[in-house]
Amino acid sequence: MELTPMMRQYLAAKEQHPDEILFFRLGDFYEMFFDDAKLAAKELGLTLTSRSGDAEKNPMCGIPYHAAESYITKLINKGYKVAIAEQIGDPKAPGLTKREVIKIITPGTILSESALTSAQNNYIALLYEAGENVILAGADISTGECFYGVYSGQDRTQMLYDELYRLAMPELVVIGELSFNEELLAFIELRLPRCSFTHREKPAEQPELRLSQHFPRELWPQENEAKEGLASLLDYLHETVKNDLTNLNRLTKLDVSSNLVLDTYTLRNLEVTRNLRDGGKSNTLLDVLDYTETAMGSRLLKRWLEAPLRSIAEIDRRFDAVEELSEGFTLRESVRSSLKRIYDFERLLTRAEVGTANARDMVALKLSFRALPEIKEALKDTKAELLRHAYENIEVYKNLEELLEKAIVDEPGITLRDGGIIKEGYNSELDEYRAIARDSKKLLQEMEEREKEATGIKTLKIGYNKVFGYYIEVRNSGKDMVPEHYIRKQTLANAERFITEELKNFETKILGAQEKIVNIEYQLFTEVRETVAAELTSIQKTAHEIAVLDVLASLAEAAASNNYVRPRLMDNGEIRIKDGRHPLVERILTQDLFVPNDAVLNHGDTEIMLITGPNMAGKSTYMRQTALLTLMAQAGSFVPAREAVVSPVDRIFTRIGASDDLVSGQSTFMVEMNEVAQILKYATKNSLVILDEIGRGTSTFDGMSIARAVVEHIRDHIHAKTMFATHYHELTDLEGGHVKNYCVAVRERNGKVLFLRRIIEGSADKSYGIHVARLAGLPNSVTQRAEKILEALEADSVNTVPEKKAKAVPEPKADMGMGSLFADTLREDLMAYDVMTMTPLEAMNALYKLQQQAKKEAGKA
Incomplete structure (x- = not known):
């Protein structure tokens, strides 16, 4: 062909x-x-x-x-x-x-507004293996962030996968061959199925030359392999975006030493930023705390929750700012009201820098600039260090705001080549062409009158045809009066047609006016856009301060709206929570009252909380609650509790719930053992470990043996603060030393069981599994048969299971001290009443209120 x-x-x-x-x-x-x-x-x-x-x-x-x-x-x-x-x-x-x-x-370099989720970063990552080191380089070109990490040792791939899970990037670039390629593919397929791969044969050849185009030398990696990996990513971005990408000027090294480490399992199990149902934001901790007003703030809040702090001083700095904002209603409302008017600075700047920003983006920048003086004014008298820092570092761009106000119309179209984006009065040449296009008929009439008056030819007229264009027509009777500067263009039977320089220029302007208008507008717009882009670095810094301020205001709003308190930070390894509440569950519960619980963990008598009790009684919720409150505190958030003391932990580990990784061919039990193995391998004395029902995926004695061995290993070798929930009541004889028994309070009456949702000291003597089965709707014939089988098994197990040393907590009775079963708030409300001075009506109202509260806490309301 x-x-x-x-x-x-x-x-x-x-x-x-x-x-x-x-x-x-x-x-x-x-x-x-x-x-x-x-x-x-x-x-x-x-x-x-x-x-x-x-x-x-x-x-x-x-x-x-x-x-x-x-x-x-x-x-x-x-x-x-x-x-x-x-x-x-x-x-x-x-x-x-x-x-x-x-x-x-590509998926990692797309910049169109419609393709990006405003509250999420769009990362691209690169992997490069050099000897014992694996280099991870990453960037979000839509926001200007760039980072790298170096992983080595036997744990390198696990740390790498945890970071990849946090990034959730849509594109991964791989340099050369990886020794763990199959393992990586399996991880991506299971945890990040929407990630696409790009392969490159070799790393960058002149890494320092490329790095010098973006970052000051003091930010460069120390390791040569890291320089190569980072430069390789920059090379790829330049080849795809085909722009100098000066917005990529911020470089950070991924370093977990200063952060609370949350591995992939923990992020998933606690549903910190992604839920287990569909991987979305709804019903996550991020969802609960996100009162941000800007896209930048929402993205930063997500990063804070996925990488909480360990430094008490840094956490307290966040607490100070949150406290000042939460207690100052007027201050908080003023700041948040101004933040509402700020658009996504980071992405607007990137589009301006790469030349894809349109006129609407410029209007968004103008409106954002306009809100900055109000924010600075609101922060003027603040005391907290982070708020003062924001006040001092947020710049006001009055000149740019005035330029955009003068140049760009308030409601421009989307497409730059359609015109209509530059205001009247901004450019005289543009205004002239617009006047020509708009008033051409009127201008021709004025020209015709001027020519008649100048020549004295009363029959002179200006006309137009497609062949000759514009012309001045003079009848033969007046041709003797034609001026010398008239140029003959056509002779007719009874008239002559002429042109002049003025008419030729007018014709050129008329015929090309619309095209000229569009071209001039586009040129003027690009000049304005380049003027804005020239301030990119300064505006990026302001954008970062706005994001931090937005997150602090969001956490303050969450604290004020949800009755959160400021935790007290300690360095003695203790976690002590009074009347703690699960931040997600308490929001979901609309009909029932959430029953708060205490938690005490230390390196003394309660290093390990061994928690027994029936299914559906709230053990998992209670343990997740403790982990989430610790995480919230270290992220800088106040917590849902009456009081909280937190010693920052280095890692939070969780093994909660049952899930088959069918894609990888692993059963529930295998997944459970993998997660437990990770915990025992990486946990330290400063970690918080949450373990739920270890060993239930195999035979009773196998499972019990594994569970007991795990508890003993943590007790004797790791000494991590641990919550260990189990149905193996036989484990309660481990109490003593660093282990303390706790259980979920249960009330039995007339064959019915009521879960009180309160965690109390002691051990449970029943699992109430058959009762839960009955609640689930199993036929009576099945549950009755199950009870007979259970009786036989328990009788038979007397000779095979060692006698339990721990005493079971007696069944709660009506005359028990209810302070141990219900929230201390009920007792304190009762003690606060001055009975001797109350009127009969006041006493009846108070008694009714207390009764309703007690019914709710007993689950009978």
């Missing part, structure tokens, strides 16, 4: 981009050909056509260029890459129009 010059041009471009779908600009359309056309037609629902009439042999399909963004986004979301080949030459010039690929769009 003989190819046209245009098709040869297309194939040459496609040869350079075999892994991308090539969008080839032809006039007002992007066209795709051959295999790209088949793929795009399938994924986008387009109709295949052909220039030759044979869609099977020479398939093609196309989309309007002005609607390309939505089509590209669809392809990117499916994991494809798109190369954009634009017309570089003048389409009106003779011969083949020059075209070249101006950018490549």
